[in-house]
Amino acid sequence: MTLAIDRNDPTILAHAELYRREMGAKRLRTLLGAVIFIVCVWLAALGSEVDPGKFIANAWRFPKYILETMPTLRLQSFGADMAEWYWGIKGWLKLLWQTLLIAxxxxxxxxxxxxxxxxAAAANLGKTSWLRFATRRFLEFCRTVPEIVFALIFVIAFGLGPLPGVLAIAIHTMGAMGKLFSEVVENIDMKPVDGLTATGAGWWQTIRFAVVPQVLxxxxxxALLRFEINVRGASIMGFVGAGGIGQDLIEAIRKFYFTDVSAILLLIIVTVxxxxxxTERLRHALLSLEHRS
Amino acid sequence: MSLAMSATERDDLVNRHQGAIDGSRKTRLITIGVIAALLGLFLYGLTTLEVSFWKLIAGFGNLGTFVVLMLPPDPGSLARAIIFVKALFETIAIAFLGTILAAIFAFPLGFLAAKNVVANRIVHFLARRSMDTVRGVDPLIWALIWVNVVGLGPFAGMLAIMTSDLGAFGKLYSEAIESADRKPVEGVTSVGGGKAHEIRFGLIPQVLPVIASQVLYYIESNTRSSTIIGIVGAGGIGLYLAETIRTLEWQQTSFLILLILVAVSAIDFLSGKLRFAIIGKRAV
Incomplete structure (x- = not known):
């Protein structure tokens, strides 16, 4: 017996033909996708006024800007140079603390x-479908409108200061958390819920003793993950006058206080x-707690 | 025998399992402690942040007036509406192009930060940290910096989106490269494939679906970021949003918000479909 393949075997030929046709169709689809993609990129380039000439002509400004924000630190007078770089540290730390509190x-x-x-938004616990629908749309609205837009509106309603920042972050967080939480609730084990319902527990009692222990x-x-995101969010709230370190940062950038920009940015980055x-450590601790019990 | 418990039986049962009913004292103390600490910090925050009852009442009163004034959403005139829709298109273009360019330019960065490509620990550490730094700066701050470099306009916004995503994509790629399975690559080598074949048939099929779905996800989230980038003058709908809010043109504001909501949900829908087509249901 030989393993040689008869190239003229009709079944093999038919198979090869089928393969070629399938591959041809796939290639055509890929090509079509690529064409659509390129058209999209071209349209986007038109829309965002991409100008390579302008970019090349001005590109040197970017490294120059970054270099200009660098403080002069000499080894001999390191302490004094640091003190000069961070001349406003007291006010900045206060604003940073405010930022953290806002978050x-x-x-x-x-x-x-x-x-x-x-x-109310979870498919397995939400009682009435219209209430579930309304809650879901409301949460969607809360998380789709960017928090800084809420902040802009709240600044006019509540006046300048940290309060509009807090409310803007709270609303956005509510939208995002409501969705994530309801997804967690939809994945719970329903047996404890059935058990409690069987004993005649009310809606709130069912949630307290059957759902909360599973999802807490x-x-x-x-929530910890969200806090981390909110610290980033709170650091730019000051751009629209809603408190926090953002107000000093935007002033430094607008008025070209170069070394201040780098000093404040470094503070924000280190804090974040x-x-x-x-929060990562805390989350790991929480997860291991769950596995143990 | 009746199934009902008598009162004494019930008391007896409760007495016997008093410990289980009360729960352990330590857990209870910890729970109370954590809640008290959270609440304490919360109240401290409220006092420090100048939150007062009357301010809240007055603010919500104002807000109610604004909401009434916002209805119905109305762009003012047809010319305004066309300007707004154009700005929306600009916003989407910024998000799309910024994400795509970041995805392309982050490729070499990803290789630089992958442990199995660059063995040098210092290079690896530096690459990772600088990507973290770039990622830690908000797109809005990058937009401010780029406005200083290339001037006002959507080009600055596009560059800002691109820069802040470079770090994120670099990290993503390096992780994808580090965790890529060597077996398909070895398989291609064993049947006589060259280096190019190894990458084309061994590596790319593994990483492409992951990367494509991540790019789609970033386009989605960048659409949200690019709606606000106009607030600092870097193009898109944010400029008009800030302008109409500051001039108290509430009906136009609500029209703009409506436009954003429609655009974001349309893009969510589209990218969901595309992701489904690329990687199938399991990973959506």
Whole structure:
């Protein structure tokens, strides 16, 4: 017996023909996709007024800008140079603390709001379908409108200061958390719920004793993640006058206080990294807690 | 025998399992402590942030008036409406092009930050940290910086979206490259494929679906970011949004918000469909 393949075997020929046709169709589809993609890119380039000439002519300004924001630090007078670079450290730290508080208070309010609404939005617990629909659309609205737009409107309604920032973050957080929480609730084990319903528990009792114990650690983990995002969000709230360190940053950028820009940015980045690290540790601790019990 | 419990039986049962009913004291103390700490910080925040009852009442009163004034959404005139729709198109173009360019330019960065490509620990560390730094700066801040470089307009906004996504995509690529399975690559080598074949048939089929779905996801989220980038003058609908809010043209504001909502949900829908077509249901 030989393993040689008869090239003229009709079955093999038919197979090869089929393969060629299928591949041809696939190639055509890919080509069509590529053409659509290129047309989209071209349209987008027109829309965003891309101008390579302008970019090349001005590109040197970008490294120049970055270099200009760099402080002069000499080894001999390191302490004095640092002190000069961070001349406004007291005010900045105060604003940074305010930023963190804005993020924290906004997160707490938003998480509480999301918690209250998520049960009505979940497919397995929401009682009436119109209420579920309304809750879902409301949450969608809250998270689709950017928080800075809310902040702009709130600044006019509540006046300048951190309060509009807090409310803007709270509303956006409520929208995002409500959706995530309701997804968690939809994935719970329904047996405890059935058990409690069988004993005659009311709606609130069912949620308290059958649902909350199952979802609490997931909720806390999402809330921590959201806090981290909100710290970033709160750091730019000051751009529209809604409190926090953003107001000093935008002033420094607009007025070309170069070294201030780098000093404040560095403060923000370090804070965000520390918070990232801290919340990650906390989340891991929470998850391991869940696995143990 | 009746199934009902008598009162004494019930009391007996409760007494016997008192510990289980009360729960452990330690957990309860920890729970109370955590809640008290959270609440304390919350109240401290409220006092520090100058939140007062009367301010809230007055603010919500104002807000109610604004909402009434916003209805119905109305662009004012047809010419205004055309300007707004054009700005919306600009916004979507900024998000789309910024994401695509970031996805392309981040490729070499991804290789630089992948542990199995660049073995040097210092290079790896520096690449990772600088990408984290770039990612940590908000697109709005990048937009301010780019406006200084290329001037006002959507081009600056596009560059801002691109820059802030470079870090994110670089990280993503490096992780995809690090976790790519070597077996398909070895398989291609074993049947006589060259280096180009290895990458084309061994590596790309593994990483492309992941990358494509991530790019789609970023286009989605960048549409949201690019709606606000106009606030600092970097093009798109944000400029008109800030302008109409500041001049208290509430009906135009609500029209713009409506436009954004429609555009964002349309893009969500489209990218969901595309992602489905690219990677199938399991990973959507």
């Amino acid at each position: 924290y208070v906004g997160t707490i309010l938003g998480v509480v709001g999301g918690f209250l609404l998520c049960f 650690s997931n909720f806390a983990s999402y 990294m520390l918070i990232d690290y801290g």
